[in-house]
Amino acid sequence: MRFSPNPPPEGEGDQRSWWRGIIRERSASGALPLHHRFAAVPLPLRGRVWVLAPWIFLTAAAPQGPAINLNQLGFEPADPKTAIVEAEGGPLDWQLLDAAGNTVASGKAQSFGPDAASGATIQRIDFSGFRAPGNGYRIRIGASESAPFDIRPNLYRPLARDALAFFYHQRAGVPIEARIVGEKWARPAGHPHEIATCFAGKDERGTEWAGCPYSLDVTGGWYDAGDHGKYLVNGGISLWTLLDVVERNPKALPQAAGGAPGVLAEARYEMEFLLRMQVPEGTQLSVPVGKPKPVPGKPVWETAPPPFAAIDASGMAHQKVADRWWTALPTPPHKDDRERRLYPPTTAATLNLAATAAQCARIWRKADPAFAARCLAAAERAYAAAKRNPDVYATNSFTGSGGYGDNDVSDEFFWAAAELFTTTGKAAYRAAVEASPHFRGEAGAPSWPQVATLGTIVLATRPSTLPPAEVQRLRASLVAAADRFLADAPANGYRIPFPNRYDWGSNSNLLNRAMLLGLAFDLTGNEKYRAGVIDVADYLLGRNPNGVSYVSGYGTRAMRNPHHRFWAPSLDPNLPGPPPGVLSGGPNSTAMVDQVAMKLKGHCAPQRCWADDVHAYALNEVAINWNAPLVWVAAWLAE
Incomplete structure (x- = not known):
């Protein structure tokens, strides 16, 4: 998952694993060097005074004027253009300057008032009426100036390509070539020719695992995050998101220059890995079956696994392949010498394979019929295996990798059935879709443990034999979700379609909302949805109270020290x-469990609970399921 397993986007997860990960990594990496112990972060109620977290030590005098935060990349000419000013008092006068310092527009800011999310008093500048292309524009208020920015067409095309290139950098099993990424980021292959067998013996709770009677060649795929684990459930939603980019618009993200893989080539690299994680036919395994029983007064992750039972595991998918113990920071992939193991198959992992392999079969049907047939056969085997074993859940029994525990797989069943029905048209899959409570439920922002909306998107936007009235109902559900997201924007000063709750990976949660806003625009043509997507892009690229771009290489003050x-x-x-185009997980005020976040806890407004520090895995890690919606949104904006 990540170094010390990150919880799901809504903040649930394996706390026990988190804390054990902290202890193990601290013992492995030693004390923080001086320049990390004094990582500069802005704290609330101090204007733009920067302090050295966590000791509240001033590093510089406060600027003479208010902070002005905006998209440091810039704006397309016809799009909305907003800057946020942190200042008390009456509305302030502002000027828009060109690169030569000439005033090309001016006006008065609009007051919002105190903002709980940022801990500041907010004013907003709307300069949407200015459309002249140019470079090096700045907003000035008194002695303060914003970061420079551009106004030009095709603003997001490079970002879409760089965000996609992240996945090439994260590849396991092959060298990362200088001719594609440059000498700086080239490295030898990590885990080449990876032949792994199952974990056997006692886990950290003392539970005995029997292992499996085979080894699998699981070479390839993407490293999940800043660690070296490769996971089915996170790989599933990430792969689906990239394939959806090209399925909704086959002309999106064509082959990049310099031999870099295009989106289909990159997605296929992960798909091949997922296929390798399928359990061979005729395999009997002993695994925990059933949901863990809660123990009063203890969180679910502290309960022992349910009883073991022998199952026909043929066609299921292993949850992950990962190191048996956490590696220290830093450890380049090609220097990871820890034991690698397959971990037990789960129903959720199996359904992720079924869904993405069915999607694969649809997309490659004409381009590569043999590969499509292979994917469809794997998808149908996996779905049948999940139906046969519907309650095999991940346990948080193993150190060295994330658990990705999910004790409700009804949404995975719906998603997989939707993909298989759309690909095959078979009545059995349609019946499974229509019998699911998610078929008539509300759509929402997808995340790895909540994938029902992926099924809704497929049924609403891809050709199938569903009655037109049902398709329209599903489309209305997606639009209704987008409307709910937009309704959150007026309540926060930085005007983003997001509630005032910043969990682990909040930036990806926001991007998953932006995906639905983009779909709502596609379905309705209503410009308010595009404006909502732009608000998300603006926030990620600098219009936030930290005054940073959360995407490496984009903006004058971009993230530089991810947990990796x-x-x-x-x-x-x-x-x-980091290479350009890598997304930080972003502010996290609900699960502040790493050594950097713990020093901030209680001292930061939700949007300010972030630090650009390699040790801040709860705040500043990167992950495939975070960069995938960045690719989707940037590609959508680039259209």
Whole structure:
């Protein structure tokens, strides 16, 4: 999952695993070097005074004027253009300056008032009426100026390609080539020719696992995040999101220059790995069956696994392949010498394979019929295996990798059935779709443990034999979800379609909402949905109270020190920082469990609970399921 397993986007997860991960990584990596212990972050109620977290030590005098935060990349000429000013008092006068310092527009800000999310008093500047293309524009208020920005067409096309390139950088099993990424980011292959067998013996709770009678070649795929684990459930939603980019618009993200993989080539690399994780036919395994029984006064992750039972595991998918113990920071992939193991199959992992393999079969049907047939056969085997074993859940029994526990797989069943029905038209899959409570439920922002909306999107936007009235109802559900997201924007000063709750990976949660806003625009043509997507992009690229771009390489103050075992120059100057287009997980005020976040806890407004620090895995890790919606949204904006 991530170093010390990150919880799901809504903040649930394996707390026990988190804390054990903290202890193990601290013992492995030692004390923080001085320049990390004094990581600069803005704290609330101090205007733009920057302090050294966590000791509240001033590093510089406060600026003479108010903070002005905006999209540091810029704006397309006809799009809405908003800057946020953190200032008390009456509405302030502003000027828009060109690169030469000439005033090309001016006006008066609009007061919003105190804002709980940012801990500041907010004013807003709307300069949407200015459309002249140019570089190096700035907003000035008194002695304060914003970061420079551009106004030009095709603003998001490079971002879409760089966000996609993240997945090439995260590849396991092959060298990352200098001719594609440049000498700086090239590295030897991590885990080449990876032949793994199942975990056997006692886990950290003392539970005995029997293992399996085979080994699998699980070479390839993407490393999930800043660690070296490869996971089915997170790989599933990430793969689906990239394939949806090209399925909704086959002309999106064509082959990049320099031989970099296009979106289909990159997606296929992960799909091949998922196929390799399927359990061979004729396999009997002993695994826990059933949901863990809650123990009064204890969280679910502290309960023992349910009783073991022998199952026909043929066609199921292993939950993950990962190190038996956490690796230290930093550890480049090709220097990871820890034991690698397959971990037990689960129903959720199996349904992720079924859904994405069915999607694969549809997309490659004409381009590569043999590959499509292979995917469809794997999808149908997996779905049948999940039906046969509907209650095999992940346990948080293993250190060295994330649990990705999910004790409700009704949404995975719906998603897989929707994909198989759309691909095959078979009555059995249609019946499963229509029998699911999710068929008539509300759509929402998808996430790896909540994938029902992926099924809704497929049924609402891809050709099938569903009655037109049902298709329209499903489309209305997606639009209704987008309307609910937009309704959250007026309540926060930075005007983003998001509630005032910043969980682990909040930036990806926001992007998943933006995906639905983009779909609502596609379905209705209503410009308010596009404006909502732009608000999300603006926030991620600098219009936030930290005044940073959460995307590396984009903006004058962009994220530079993600929690990552290879992109870690602050720990080893011989290692590179992140390449352009990598998304930080973002503010997290609900699960502040790493050593950086714990120092901020209680001292930051929700949007300010973030630090650009390699040790801040709860705030600043990267992950495939976070970058995938960035690709989707940037590609959509680039259209």
